[in-house]
Amino acid sequence: MNQVLRQHAEVQYAEELAALAKTDDKPRPPGWKLSPWAVTEYLMGGRAGKLEITPKYIGNRRLIEIAVATLATDRALLLYGVPGTAKSWVSEHLAAAIAGDSTLLIQGTAGTSEEAVRYGWNYAKLLAEGPSRAALVESPLVRAMQDGKIARLEELTRIPSDVQDTLITILSEKTLPIPELSTEVQAVKGFNLIATANNKDRGVNELSSALKRRFNTVVLPTPDTLEEEVEIVSRRVESLGKALELPGEKPALEEIRRVVTVFRELRDGVTADGKTKLKSPSGTLSTAEAISVVGQGMALAGHFGDGSLKAADIASGLVGAIVKDPVQDRVVYLEYLETVVKERPGWKDLYRACREVV
Known part of the structure; x- marks a missing residue:
């Protein structure tokens, strides 16, 4: 059956x-x-x-x-x-x-x-x-x-x-x-x-x-804090992975946190530390879309990688979620990559992966 x-x-x-x-x-x-x-x-x-x-x-x-x-x-x-x-x-x-x-x-x-x-x-x-x-x-x-x-x-x-x-x-x-x-x-x-x-x-x-x-x-508002949104995405992705029987490991919390951070900063128009103002893309960048990005990354890691979710696995999903308008949103995204992602400690791998697919 x-x-x-x-x-x-x-x-x-x-x-x-x-x-x-x-x-x-x-x-x-x-x-x-x-x-x-x-x-x-x-x-x-x-x-x-x-x-x-x-x-x-x-x-x-x-x-x-x-x-x-x-x-x-x-x-x-x-x-x-x-x-x-x-x-x-x-x-x-x-x-x-x-x-x-x-x-x-x-x-x-x-x-x-x-x-x-x-x-x-x-x-x-x-x-x-x-x-x-x-x-x-x-x-x-x-x-x-x-x-x-x-x-x-x-x-x-x-x-x-x-x-x-x-x-x-x-x-x-x-x-x-x-x-x-x-x-x-x-x-x-x-x-x-x-x-x-x-x-x-x-x-x-x-x-x-x-x-x-x-x-x-x-x-129903968007999640108040980063940790709250990370928990939502983590729980839903874990459930999704079981339902779809995706191969590979449970995604590392740090990769989920990076996806959610990108979404929240672009959605709010300011970096998490409040120091840099950002342009927001035309899409909503909702929690549901963050779940989709991580879920797609799990599928890539499980079927085409070693099963461990990495920056390269989430990069294409980020582009698809953020760049809805191929002209306007691409400019916003590239500016974010160059001014925020490139300069953030520990995010060089994500910067390189995103630049390859944007």
Whole structure:
């Protein structure tokens, strides 16, 4: 039997969720698998009996507590922030811990239709039998309403404004009318919605004021410190390496720290010591992209090197992540290499490797 490349959170962390459920003696909202306290422990890390709960989110615990508390009310949750701040990751794990099911997902795009959010029709049955419940094609949102689960909607602000507003009745009345059948779908206790949006899409399809009022917004920031971001990248890369069965050693923490330092300095427009101002490239240089750079480096080291991650293995990934605009970003990157990387003690190998591929 073929192995799944990426398991859903509720499958991958089934042991942790079961252990938390067994030891969880705190009040649970209707329809929830765990209490709000246990959901937060699952995301932030802790212990359940003798089992260690691995942290899924490294950052401000209060933000996760606010997100969980929101979902325990009748308000929907909007996770907002720059690309790569783990909005989708947090959304998936919240749904897994609360409902035991993170698969009720709608991917928002410019082409997302009203049917994808509400419901559509099986036209073969519709023509053969006329309008009926059997001919109805339910969206993940409708299934979440009926089963009392959490629906997830990715990239809300990429969806056309008129389609966004189909959510208003659902979120305010907890009901979805089906006028073609003279009936409605009423939400079962436990239902709620987690949406994500990134600030790079500001001005694409702004939310109406009526829809904004239906959401409580939690902004997920970039990691506060270098060490915090290094820990996030290290944990995710280790998990990625196991899932993809990449050959080679676990990447040295020092190489991860160098990648994260490059990303943070270019992102912030200043060196870590605050002495040199820098130009920033056009990309976001998110934590997710840093994970990708190190993951690609692991693959190069494992398949084409001696298994040990070196500067040459991460150099090409750095170029791909930083130089999005071949003219403007290349100038910024070259200036950074010459003024910062070349002069930094212990970074000569990275400088030479990056100059070879830029």
